[in-house]
Amino acid sequence: MRVLYVYAGLHWWRGYEKRLVDSINEAGTGIAIEFWDWTREYGVPGNPSLKWASEHRELLRPFYRALNERAKNADVVMISPGGGVVPDIMAEIAATVVYCTTDDPDSSHTCSFPFLEAADVIAHAGVNFDGERRISDVFLERGAKRTVFFPIGFYEERFPAIEDFDEQFARRDIDLVYVGHLKRGKLETVMNRYRGMTVHSRSLKLKHNVYVFAKTRRWIRPFRGDLCALYARSKVGINMHFTFGPCNGRSYQLNAAGVAQVIDCPEGISEIYEPNSEVMVYANMEEAVEMIDALLSDDSARYQISRSGYERARREYNSKHLLIQMLREVYCVNK
Template sequence: MKVLFCTNDQSFQPSNEPYGFYLGITSLGHSAEVFYYRRKSFFYSNFRKPWVRWMNNHLAEKCIGEEIDLLLVHRGGYVAAETLERIRRESGCRTVCFFPDNPFGAYTPPLPFDLIAAYDLFITKDTYFGEEFETYGFENVVALPHAYDPSEFEARFTDEELAPFRADVAFIGGYHAFRERIFSGLTDEGVDFRIWGPRWAQATDPWIRERVHMKRALDREEKLKALQASKILINLQHGGGALYWPDDKVVQYMGAGALMIVNDRRDLGKIFERGQEILTYRNRGELQALIREHLADEPRRLEIARKGRERARRDHTTAVRFNQILDILRERGIPAGNE
């Protein structure tokens, strides 16, 4: 199958979900080419509107002229509804969007409804959004959780390489005031709690500032070291993006073998089994109790991490997710390629 994978150049980096999708697609034996709907350049920066028009025309001509079987767009804010409609009229190419953010707008502007409707299949990363679009009459919207490619999280390191990253409890992510609020004084005396990520210089609490070990985003190798060297990884997901399902790093980190403690989400149990593969909390007191309990019980901690990793590798790889996309298209009578 000929797949055109459409993303932006800043997101298409190792350990990011778009790159993982590309690896997952090619691991299945499909032919995949990358097309950038946004690419930093002199022309993009200085002549954006003409560049976007050129990009959309080039995208349509490529899908039509090269007989692409499937256009898979990851996010794709600059891809126009008119482009998708032209592809549908003039070719047999199926168009699918995997949208990894809030389509109603949180960190990014909301998507126009006509753009969502123009895809053969629009995949939202959260059951909340899927339910909302169903009430609005959309029949082409389905919810599928985030995914990752295991090959990006298999590197192993020596004890010496892991030493600077060792921690009892760790958090990887950027500063938000709500995170400072719940993390302040979170762990007991003697527990090594480390915070890795950008913007934490904004923290005003001295207790927090003492535990910030890098005031920038970890690179891919540093992130893997922190995942392997930490006994517990905690996550506090933003309510504007992760509503009923967890965000992408939960799947990635569990796939890397980390024991995850995350703030609970209504439908999380559809992805991972609570208490067996992942630990969840609803308030600060529950989070503190889980940290104490599992720091004191290494066998239990390792068992949950192992089961979580096995579940991620079985159900949440990008190869699995791509096959699910093909299955949905087939079930709806619009198969991609010669399926």
């Protein structure tokens, strides 16, 4: 299988993704992936939105010509999340086109809906679109030809296997951790209950920090260190989404690092983990606090959750396994 991976993404992820592709190419899987960071080649800053690409079609015309030429030598063209390849250009590609989307349902109107009819396959990272409907069902209703579930997972390079799980479990000294966007209306409940919890922000918006400070009297700073090292010291990790999911990286990274995860999204969590066995699942912040209390007061219960969740994540959700599995599923059906 020959795959053209049309990549546009944040610069700090590029190295991980490129080395992931190299490891697959060297593994004798029968999959040959050409990694093409087109934004670097054509001087496009960052990962362009569909709006930006639509307004700069003339600037992108050489890229679109090159894309059509390169695609002639591929069985599958895999396009990373973003708007650089506009829908009408995507529809013209002479190969099986897989468009990846990760920000559903919160950004579906810009990150996925415009591309549903143009791609042959939509590879989605999220599970539930709302309280009742799955993302795959909504996509099919709105014109997608086919969908596949493609979780974000974790890079083994970034989160290597734990050498001695029991030894590391015994020396974890951070009770509760959260690294992510400051979810207003959610995070402050937990922060006020656990005044010493470790919290770092991924949001650069001042209004979010001001809101959390007003509710908790704590000013949250971005995390600049080694996330794996932080998680290696953490006993319990709280996870939360803006609306529905699960879809974020924490869903996999916490478990991959052996942290006992307390996660929301009760409607869709059983798609990736066994509730109350591999993760604890809450429907509201009061339930989350109760579950955190229970895990911190009972080492044996926390060990069971963290160990079972760790083993499930290592077995099924490393990025290499997920990418190989998705490409084989797509190609076997479409060839």
